[in-house]
Amino acid sequence: xxxxxxxxxxxxxxxxxxxxxxxxxxxxxxxxxxxxxxxxxxxxxxxxxxxxxxxxxxxxxxxxxxxxxxxxxxxxxxxxxxxxxxxxxxxxxxxxxxxxxxxxxxxxxxxxxxxxxxxxxxxxxxxxxxxxxxxxxxxxxxxxxxxxxxxxxxxxxxxxxxxxxxxxxxxxxxxxxxxxxxxxxxxxxxxxxxxxxxxxxxxxxxxxxxxxxxxxxxxxxxxxxxxxxxxxxxxxxxxxxxxxxxxxxxxx
Amino acid sequence: xxxxxxxxxxxxxxxxxxxxxxxxxxxxxxxxxxxxxxxxxxxxxxxxxxxxxxxxxxxxxxxxxxxxxxxxxxxxxxxxxxxxxxxxxxxxxxxxxxxxxxxxxxxxxxxxxxxxxxxxxxxxxxxxxxxxxxxxxxxxxxxxxxxxxxxxxxxxxxxxxxxxxxxxxxxxxxxxxxxxxxxxxxxxxxxxxxxxxxxxxxxxxxxxxxxxxxxxxxxxxxxxxxxxxxxxxxxxxxxxxxxxxxxxxxxxxxxxxxxxxxxx
Numbered sequence: 001x002x003x004x005x006x007x008x009x010x011x012x013x014x015x016x017x018x019x020x021x022x023x024x025x026x027x028x029x030x031x032x033x034x035x036x037x038x039x040x041x042x043x044x045x046x047x048x049x050x051x052x053x054x055x056x057x058x059x060x061x062x063x064x065x066x067x068x069x070x071x072x073x074x075x076x077x078x079x080x081x082x083x084x085x086x087x088x089x090x091x092x093x094x095x096x097x098x099x100x101x102x103x104x105x106x107x108x109x110x111x112x113x114x115x116x117x118x119x120x121x122x123x124x125x126x127x128x129x130x131x132x133x134x135x136x137x138x139x140x141x142x143x144x145x146x147x148x149x150x151x152x153x154x155x156x157x158x159x160x161x162x163x164x165x166x167x168x169x170x171x172x173x174x175x176x177x178x179x180x181x182x183x184x185x186x187x188x189x190x191x192x193x194x195x196x197x198x199x200x201x202x203x204x205x206x207x208x209x210x211x212x213x214x215x216x217x218x219x220x221x222x223x224x225x226x227x228x229x230x231x232x233x234x235x236x237x238x239x240x241x242x243x244x245x246x247x248x249x250x251x252x
Numbered sequence: 253x254x255x256x257x258x259x260x261x262x263x264x265x266x267x268x269x270x271x272x273x274x275x276x277x278x279x280x281x282x283x284x285x286x287x288x289x290x291x292x293x294x295x296x297x298x299x300x301x302x303x304x305x306x307x308x309x310x311x312x313x314x315x316x317x318x319x320x321x322x323x324x325x326x327x328x329x330x331x332x333x334x335x336x337x338x339x340x341x342x343x344x345x346x347x348x349x350x351x352x353x354x355x356x357x358x359x360x361x362x363x364x365x366x367x368x369x370x371x372x373x374x375x376x377x378x379x380x381x382x383x384x385x386x387x388x389x390x391x392x393x394x395x396x397x398x399x400x401x402x403x404x405x406x407x408x409x410x411x412x413x414x415x416x417x418x419x420x421x422x423x424x425x426x427x428x429x430x431x432x433x434x435x436x437x438x439x440x441x442x443x444x445x446x447x448x449x450x451x452x453x454x455x456x457x458x459x460x461x462x463x464x465x466x467x468x469x470x471x472x473x474x475x476x477x478x479x480x481x482x483x484x485x486x487x488x489x490x491x492x493x494x495x496x497x498x499x500x501x502x503x504x505x506x507x508x509x510x511x512x513x514x515x516x
Contacts, residue, residue, distance in 0.1 A: 068482030136368075136379060141465065143482040164382040165464025166471070168479060176464070180369040181381050 029057040030224045032231060033079060037067040037086030037214065038169045039110065039146070039188050043247040044084065050243065051234045058227045066144045066169040074099060074219065081222035082231055084214060086110075087145035091215040101222065104215035107235050109250035111211055112146075112153055113189040114202040115177045122183025127204045129184065130154065130161040138173045138185040141166040146173070149210050150186040157206040174199065188212070190248040213252065279496060286493050287486045294490040302468045303476035304494060310384065310472060311452040314391035318399045318448045323441065326403035327433070351397045358393050359461025362386075366462075386463035387470050391452035398451050399444035406440020407433070450499050 036044045041064040048060035063070070063080070067090040074080050075097045083100070084107075085091040091104045116124045122135040130137055139161065140147030147166065154161050164182065167173045173185040178198050192201030216235055222228045234240055241251070287294065294300070329347060332340045350358060366373040366380050366389070373380060380386050410433070418432045419425070434441075456474040463470040465479070473495055481488035 066482060072481060072485060136382065138464070141479050141482075143479045143484075163466065165466050166479075167465065168460065168475075168482075172460075179363055179367060181363060181367050 028055045028227045028230055030227060031059045031061060032081040032222070032224050032227045033061045033063060034082045034084065034231065035063045035065075035070045035074060035078070035080040036084040037070070037090075037145070038064055038171050039086050039190055040064065040084055040214070041171070042194050043190070043243060043249070046243050046247075047235060047240050048231075050239055051231055054234070055227070055230065058230075060231065068093075068144050074221075077221075079221065079223070080219050081224055081228040082216065082218055084216040084235070085145075086212060086214060087148065088213055088215055089148070090145060091217065094217070094219070099220055100217040101220040101225065102218045102229075102232070104217035105232075105236065106213045106215050106252040107240075108214040108244045109211050109252060110188045110190055110214065110248075111207045111250070112149055112186050113192050113207060114184055114204060115174060115187045115192050115195070115199045116184045116202060117177055117180040118197065118200050120183075120200060121180065124184040124202065126202070127154070127157050127159055127206055130163075130186075131159050133162040135162070135183040136164045136181065137161055138165045138167055138176045138182040139163050140170055140173055140186070141168055144169055145212065146170040146186070146188065149212050152210045153186070153206055156209045188248075193248040211250070214249070282489065282492055282496065286489050290486060291490055291493075294487050295494065297487070299467060299471075299476055299480075300487075300491060300494070303471055303473045303491070306384070306387070306468065306471065307453055307473040308498075310387045310391055311449050313388045314395055314452040315399075315445055315449040317388065317392045318396040318452075319441070319445060322396045322399040322444070322448075323403055323434075326400045326407060326444075327429075329400065329404045330407035347397055347400050350393055351401075355394055355455065355457030355459075356461050359390060359458035362390060362393060362458065362462040381462060382464045382466065382470060384463075384469055387459055387472060390458040390462045391455045394455050394458050395448040395451040399441075399448040402444030402447060403437060403440050406437040406444075409440075410436045446502060450502060453498060454495065 044062050067086040071090045071093040139150045170187050174191050176182045177185045218228045365371050415428050415432050418428050465471045465475045477488050477491040
């Protein structure tokens with residue numbers, strides 16, 4: 001929370017410096033619903049707060065969840081204005097259904113990192129430990145982007161993981177690590193940063209082989225297309241870039 | 253047969269119809285929208301068969317555990333009427349809370365008790381979460397109250413004088429329970445077990461939180477359905493049909509013989 005407030009303040013200072021007379025664009029009003037991948041939860045709350053500071057007339061609601069589930073909801077007609085997915089493949093589900101108003105653009109990237117409980121009870125030091133059947137291991141289910149990325153990283157490294165649970169989203173993996181129920185899990189780098197001192201992150205060389213791209217697009221069903229377009233533009237701005245970097249996301 | 257005048261006020265038909273529509277139409281949509289042509293292929297998938305097998309196995313086991321532990325608890329609950337108010341209400345609240353608790357909360361609570369670092373779990377020589385046993389525990393936690401309350405209702409409705417008569421004729425308390433009480437409450441036990449089984453079969457939140465999800469070990473049919481919905485909605489609909497068919501099948505097959513309360 002405090003980190004978020006600091007980030008917002010930083011953005012306000014940044015934008016304030018860039019434009020001496022802060023532009024309060026009063027033409028934008030109403031509410032927009034932003035459907036965002038679970039791994040974007042905290043970051044998008046911060047970005048939304050910074051956006052609302054620039055556009056006081058706009059209220060941004062973040063609906064965070066597993067990207068694939070969100071894509072399914074959008075295809076089923078959920079009232080969303082903007083979609084930010086954790087993989088190009090899930091965004092494609094929405095573009096294939098011709099539901100995006102603009103071509104999706106990648107605004108951030110992420111890589112996987114090993115998360116272990118603070119005291120690292122399994123003495124995990126790298127990806128090779130995931131093959132140890134004596135350790136309790138959590139991954140995301142292969143049906144969701146973080147699981148697809150995990151599988152891809154393990155395949156590339158030639159490691160057959162001895163998995164105990166395949167969780168429905170990345171936050172569920174992180175929770176199992178935080179509670180100490182598993183010895184290690186594969187989550188995004190940003191999740192380890194967001195968890196602060198509740199988990200320990202272990203970087204591994206193979207992570208660079210699978211870079212997750214985050215595309216964002218305005219949806220054709222949007223009832224507030226101007227505000228939605230402004231939000232998408234804001235996510236690509238230098239101000240949002242600073243928030244994303246602070247959270248550990250890479251540049252597109 | 254003479255037609256009796258209905259006492260149902262005409263104005264009640266509309267909300268009753270809306271209620272029925274709300275309950276039935278989603279299921280109609282599921283059946284209509286189902287990919288009937290691909291169904292055999294979708295259902296022959298190994299994920300589906302292993303999830304179905306695991307679901308039936310764990311739901312049967314958790315119903316069995318609920319019967320063994322739940323009937324005695326129902327007896328205690330029924331006889332608690334003469335207790336002082338505080339312990340009596342506390343007991344009832346403890347039995348009822350899992351009914352109203354969001355199942356995910358139940359799953360977190362189970363982790364905090366029986367997890368590797370849980371209150372009791374830290375003393376266990378083995379790890380309970382991520383095992384099939386954990387699925388049974390999660391399902392029992394959520395489903396047993398249905399059985400306890402159904403059986404308790406049946407016990408309260410029995411004529412205690414029959415039991416007293418048996419006791420005065422020399423039957424031991426255990427014999428009275430076995431030969432008199434249990435047969436008297438059998439319909440309540442059956443309908444309670446049915447509700448308990450159906451609830452266990454559909455359990456999702458507590459299971460995925462406490463037991464996790466791994467094909468063949470802890471990935472039950474509702475969890476497999478949820479995961480399939482992420483990538484393959486047709487498969488998810490097919491799985492939902494299986495769950496629906498099993499639930500309806502259980503209801504229909506037990507209707508007349510075991511559960512007079514459910515007959516029309």
